[in-house]
Amino acid sequence: MTDESKKPVAEQLINLKDDVNRIAERLGRLSCDNLKGSGERSIASPAPQVSVDAVAAALKARRLRVRYFHKNLFADPAWDMMLELLLAELIDRRMTVSRLCASAGVPATTALRWLNNMVQQRLLVRRDDPLDARRSFVELAPDTSSSLREYFREVG
Template identity: 25%
Template sequence: MAKLGRLVVDGSGTILEVDAAFCATMRMARGRLIGRNALDLTAPADRDRCVSVLARVMGERIPLATVKRMLRADGTHVWVSNSLRPMEQPGGPIACEILSDEAVPPSDWVEPSILLRVARFILASRRAREKAFSAHFFGDPAWDIMVLAYVSEAEGRTLSTADLHASIGISLGNASRWIRALNAEELIEYEDDGASKALVTAPIRLSSSGHRRLERFLSSLHDAAGMEERLDWAQADRLDR
């Protein structure tokens, strides 16, 4: 497998060092990588596991390995096999050296760009249904929130409770209740200071678990329906606008 580079992070995951190979892999200049948290460059569904692995390396002082997806600046994913080991720093706290090699994606993996198109189609079909029938009979706000959160993150947009009224037509109060319920199920995350007003503007996003489970659903939907070959994605994109 190809060598994809080396980086060094501190206990929080903040990048301290990168080599030229890792910069090339991520398609980013060194200045854009130093000081960033490596979790920002990790596919959302893989972040919880990576936090756990790093904590073990730093806490138990043992080398570990993991396979995950790195998220490039252009939104593409690259599968990597990471070898992590604790590294002493002269006069400073212990750090973690990470060596990245190319990894083979699982056989059932579907490209994120395709999953995004499936998610967009779901939103588009629901909007088309509301035009044909009364939305009163087919409300499913929890599902709409999750799919919209997935699409927003994939498109690099921030989603807040206030955005949900315009996007899926539910009131702020109703949206807040559903977000708190989804958060209790560990499917949605947001910054909570206990104030209802803050929830209106706080960014909301899928948790790692929510992202992973939704990816599995979208992948199974794509595989079962043969969507890439059978659906007119251009039409779906037009409906989504």
């Protein structure tokens, strides 16, 4: 039995995902280097890698605020919703509209209003579930995802 097979499946999957991310990042750098040498421009630079732990810690810190300050002081759920969606993206989990609204920490009507505003501003993308007409999913728009990843790269 190898050392790898003794690890829990979840840990093996995380390690595999990290390996795939490293390979993808390396391929992206190689592609960019090849384009530079050929005089062509890269269409998009690879998105910075973001640690799931960093996003989870930011969410935890946001939630701890209400222990020290009145919750009405932080009634704007936009940042929390974007962090939840980034975390979902990083762990390859689809986020339903109802789950996102529930996780926002504000009344559902407020969360839904903010979600709709962010969709209109093209910060988020809402997609109908092809298997269940009553449900829809929400995800970060590509530019929003890139901006959040850059933010986490800068703040460390």
